[in-house]
Amino acid sequence: MSLNPNLTAERPTFVTHLECSMTGERYEADQLHGLSSVGRPLLVRYDLDGVRAMAPRAMIEARPTDLWRWRELLPVRRTADIVSLGEIETPLVPIPKSGGPNVLVKDEGRLPTGSFKARGLVMAVAMAKALGVTKIAMPTNGNAGAALAAYATRCGIETIVLCPEETPEVNVREIAAQGARVYRVNGQIDDCGAIVGRGAAEGRWFDFSTLKEPYRIEGKKTMGLELAAQFRWKLPQAIFYPTGGGTGLIGMWKAFAEMETLGWIGPERPKMFAVQASGCAPIVRAFEAGEEHAERWEDAATVAAGIRVPKAVGDFLILRAVRESGGTAMAVGDPAILKAVDDCARQDGLLMCPEGGATLAAYREALRTGLVDEDDRVVLFNCATGLKYPMPEAGIALDRHGEIDLGGL
Numbered sequence: 578m579s580l581n582p583n584l585t586a587e588r589p590t591f592v593t594h595l596e597c598s599m600t601g602e603r604y605e606a607d608q609l610h611g612l613s614s615v616g617r618p619l620l621v622r623y624d625l626d627g628v629r630a631m632a633p634r635a636m637i638e639a640r641p642t643d644l645w646r647w648r649e650l651l652p653v654r655r656t657a658d659i660v661s662l663g664e665i666e667t668p669l670v671p672i673p674k675s676g677g678p679n680v681l682v683k684d685e686g687r688l689p690t691g692s693f694k695a696r697g698l699v700m701a702v703a704m705a706k707a708l709g710v711t712k713i714a715m716p717t718n719g720n721a722g723a724a725l726a727a728y729a730t731r732c733g734i735e736t737i738v739l740c741p742e743e744t745p746e747v748n749v750r751e752i753a754a755q756g757a758r759v760y761r762v763n764g765q766i767d768d769c770g771a772i773v774g775r776g777a778a779e780g781r782w783f784d785f786s787t788l789k790e791p792y793r794i795e796g797k798k799t800m801g802l803e804l805a806a807q808f809r810w811k812l813p814q815a816i817f818y819p820t821g822g823g824t825g826l827i828g829m830w831k832a833f834a835e836m837e838t839l840g841w842i843g844p845e846r847p848k849m850f851a852v853q854a855s856g857c858a859p860i861v862r863a864f865e866a867g868e869e870h871a872e873r874w875e876d877a878a879t880v881a882a883g884i885r886v887p888k889a890v891g892d893f894l895i896l897r898a899v900r901e902s903g904g905t906a907m908a909v910g911d912p913a914i915l916k917a918v919d920d921c922a923r924q925d926g927l928l929m930c931p932e933g934g935a936t937l938a939a940y941r942e943a944l945r946t947g948l949v950d951e952d953d954r955v956v957l958f959n960c961a962t963g964l965k966y967p968m969p970e971a972g973i974a975l976d977r978h979g980e981i982d983l984g985g986l
């Protein structure tokens with residue numbers, strides 16, 4: 578039983594078809610799809626005239642503020658297919674001391690399984706369930722695997738998760754704890770992806786790699802919808818997004834276009850800053866070279882595991898969105914990332930993940946080089962709770978039986 582009408586009411590749905598993001602080739606809705614015939618992501622298309630007529634903005638605003646309030650702009654047809662663990666609207670937290678007066682952190686660490694991967698996976702799993710999938714495999718740097726495990730287990734779908742060997746221990750364990758079979762592979766995430774792809778080609782499971790099924794983008798899109806509502810339908814001037822596969826950046830960009838078509842927002846767009854780590858910056862390199870696609874980054878290494886993605890199948894979609902927005906792609910080093918995490922926690926009491934720290938480090942750099950102004954309203958994405966990551970050692974032992982120098986504590 579749920580007390581939330583977003584999870585119980587049937588709503589009209591408006592998906593018309595899917596479309597190849599590269600060629601525009603059309604695919605039927607309500608069928609199982611992976612990549613398009615040219616190996617690129619599929620995008621879900623909606624009857625937006627229908628949405629405009631049946632689901633005015635004010636009606637959606639009157640609903641409880643969670644991810645499922647946006648149902649008419651989401652692909653799930655039947656309410657019974659929703660597999661929810663409580664996908665709340667995440668708060669915008671000011672960080673005046675470590676960021677500045679106009680900086681807000683969208684704290685995605687509050688979501689189920691502690692990361693924004695929950696947004697994408699809750700949608701992808703609901704659609705897999707609706708379309709009769711019983712076994713899923715996925716390569717992951719950690720957070721996506723945890724979200725997949727949680728949602729798939731909840732609805733009885735079997736999961737196999739492959740992680741690069743350097744995946745943080747806590748992620749490997751949370752994946753197992755939530756019912757998936759998890760393996761460490763001696764390689765990077767795309768090496769894990771190759772194994773998943775082989776099994777999928779043999780018909781052993783459905784491939785849930787980033788952007789290789791169409792519905793994660795739709796889940797991640799809700800970040801853009803939420804931001805618009807939270808900003809009273811006037812988007813911020815800049816968004817700093819830690820970019821691995823880029824699902825969130827691509828999803829938000831899609832959400833903005835859909836909302837403009839619906840007349841919910843105007844034509845103004847935030848500058849999109851795709852933030853990567855200096856030790857793995859394929860999108861930055863391609864952006865700077867003016868390329869449409871990004872070459873694989875060899876020997877990727879960074880503390881920010883979630884953005885350690887050497888090759889992204891949606892590279893051209895990320896690059897296109899960043900360029901259209903007038904933003905840029907930026908790389909920041911691990912020392913700047915760790916300093917940003919530390920500053921934000923000590924000065925503003927918000928413990929970000931390293932990927933979130935990367936956005937603060939990039940913001941600082943953008944401020945210094947004049948890419949943004951201190952007056953600009955800026956949103957940084959903290960994509961996971963800092964509690965999932967290793968922290969510096971602390972806690973000096975106190976002997977309760979001995980003398981304690983209370984003044985010296």
Ligand SMILES: *Cc1c(COP(=O)(O)O)cnc(C)c1O
Pocket residue numbers: 692694720721787819820821822823824825826883884930932933960961
């Ligand atoms: C997955 C992940 C990212 C990257 O997200 P994409 O949308 O795939 O680019 C960033 N930070 C964290 C913590 C992640 O888990």
